[in-house]
Amino acid sequence: MTRPLMRRNVGSESVSFVARGPQSTHPAPRRCPMIGWMKPEEARARCWAAVDARWEDELEFLCQLVRRPSLRGQTNLVQRHIAERLRAHGLEVHEVGIDAGRLHRLRGFSPVDWSYAGLLEVVGVRRGRGCGRSLVLNGHVDVVSPEPVGHWSHDPWGAEICEGRMYGRGAGDMKAGIAAMVAALEAVEASGLELAGDVVLQTVIDEECSGNGTLALLAEGWRGDAAVVPEPMGLTLVSAHPGVLWCRIEVSGRGAHAQSASTAVNPIDKAYLLVGALRQLEAEWNRPDRLHPALASLEHPINFNLGTIHCGDWPSTSPELCVAEMRLAFQPGEEVGWVQQTVRERVAAAADADAWLRQHPPRVSFVGFHAEGCAYDLDTEIAGVVRSNHQALVGRPPDVRPIAATVDNRLFELTFGIPNICYGPVAGQLHAPDEWVDLESLRTTTKVLAGTLVEWCGLA
Numbered sequence: 001m002t003r004p005l006m007r008r009n010v011g012s013e014s015v016s017f018v019a020r021g022p023q024s025t026h027p028a029p030r031r032c033p034m035i036g037w038m039k040p041e042e043a044r045a046r047c048w049a050a051v052d053a054r055w056e057d058e059l060e061f062l063c064q065l066v067r068r069p070s071l072r073g074q075t076n077l078v079q080r081h082i083a084e085r086l087r088a089h090g091l092e093v094h095e096v097g098i099d100a101g102r103l104h105r106l107r108g109f110s111p112v113d114w115s116y117a118g119l120l121e122v123v124g125v126r127r128g129r130g131c132g133r134s135l136v137l138n139g140h141v142d143v144v145s146p147e148p149v150g151h152w153s154h155d156p157w158g159a160e161i162c163e164g165r166m167y168g169r170g171a172g173d174m175k176a177g178i179a180a181m182v183a184a185l186e187a188v189e190a191s192g193l194e195l196a197g198d199v200v201l202q203t204v205i206d207e208e209c210s211g212n213g214t215l216a217l218l219a220e221g222w223r224g225d226a227a228v229v230p231e232p233m234g235l236t237l238v239s240a241h242p243g244v245l246w247c248r249i250e251v252s253g254r255g256a257h258a259q260s261a262s263t264a265v266n267p268i269d270k271a272y273l274l275v276g277a278l279r280q281l282e283a284e285w286n287r288p289d290r291l292h293p294a295l296a297s298l299e300h301p302i303n304f305n306l307g308t309i310h311c312g313d314w315p316s317t318s319p320e321l322c323v324a325e326m327r328l329a330f331q332p333g334e335e336v337g338w339v340q341q342t343v344r345e346r347v348a349a350a351a352d353a354d355a356w357l358r359q360h361p362p363r364v365s366f367v368g369f370h371a372e373g374c375a376y377d378l379d380t381e382i383a384g385v386v387r388s389n390h391q392a393l394v395g396r397p398p399d400v401r402p403i404a405a406t407v408d409n410r411l412f413e414l415t416f417g418i419p420n421i422c423y424g425p426v427a428g429q430l431h432a433p434d435e436w437v438d439l440e441s442l443r444t445t446t447k448v449l450a451g452t453l454v455e456w457c458g459l460a
């Protein structure tokens, strides 16, 4: 089926994408109650029993994901493994590329200077009977570097299990969530239940640096009536997060032999001067009167992180060039263009106050994350379904909280207007040595997703 995409919120200019993925067979989402022969609680209980019965298999699948390193540009191995698993389970599987040229006008696109050539995204589709609502389950396979691996006490690619936790880069962020997505659907079907609505499993790349992977799949029409992203949120519902912008500052110095370093201009020193100016901006943006109300409960939601600094190649040479890269954060509702302008002005003002930098202005560019902040509507039906499943399992409703990092939910929310929720397991040491995920919380996540599939999509 192809029909034009909903244009609402999709960038400033019209685009010619058509929907390819399962769309709701109804013009607007409608409640598709579980019908006929089984009570909702009974369906849920059967799915949960199936999650328990298949638990060892789910753990093994997670091990297989963690043991396939998937840094940016090296994601195909794990993607092919997932595609194979979905195919073996009888899903319709599509391996899709990212065409940045087709995305660049869309709201939420992040310009990048790395290539997507040959890199796969995976969509697994289970067509329902057609009378229910469709649900997207979305997870990212890309992980950040584990270096320095000498700081780990576990093998970052070993998927070691120790006292209820699995350790490994990506174990929490977010291969556990992906295992939960796949295992939840398999458990529903192993229970002998047939879903009324379509299920779209998306495993995407480039979440850790742009969000273009999710943007590409949604733009190509792989959508649904709602979405759940099982990032490792500690079994809480995400209410809001700041925007994220990557910034690169290049500073020229005057190189020299170290014997005349006193007359050289060291660009590392000059770069720190500029970073200091941005630190002031960071402090201003964290002032309580400046914070977006949705982030106000966080102690320090707006974080500017100096992530890389590349400079010099020899101890006895005063370097010529320093390139510093920062991850900046900003409030929901602020435009990326305005943030860029503000950053440029602060850097320019700091440069103007320095005799060398006034003559040799630093270059500021923005490559990677151009991610808007977002405050989510948690009164949606999909949030209610996740909430009620969590409550039925855990005995109380999930906490609701903002986070200080970004998630791909923003693209569902801001670009495509698809109701969505971010909810997933308990994990720690994300982007740090000895990353782990708590396995019982993974089991809970899997059951909540299984219950959500049944309740949202309905039974045929």
Ligand SMILES: [Zn+2]
Pocket (backbone or CB within 6 Å): 140, 173, 174, 207, 231, 232
């Ligand atoms: Zn993540």
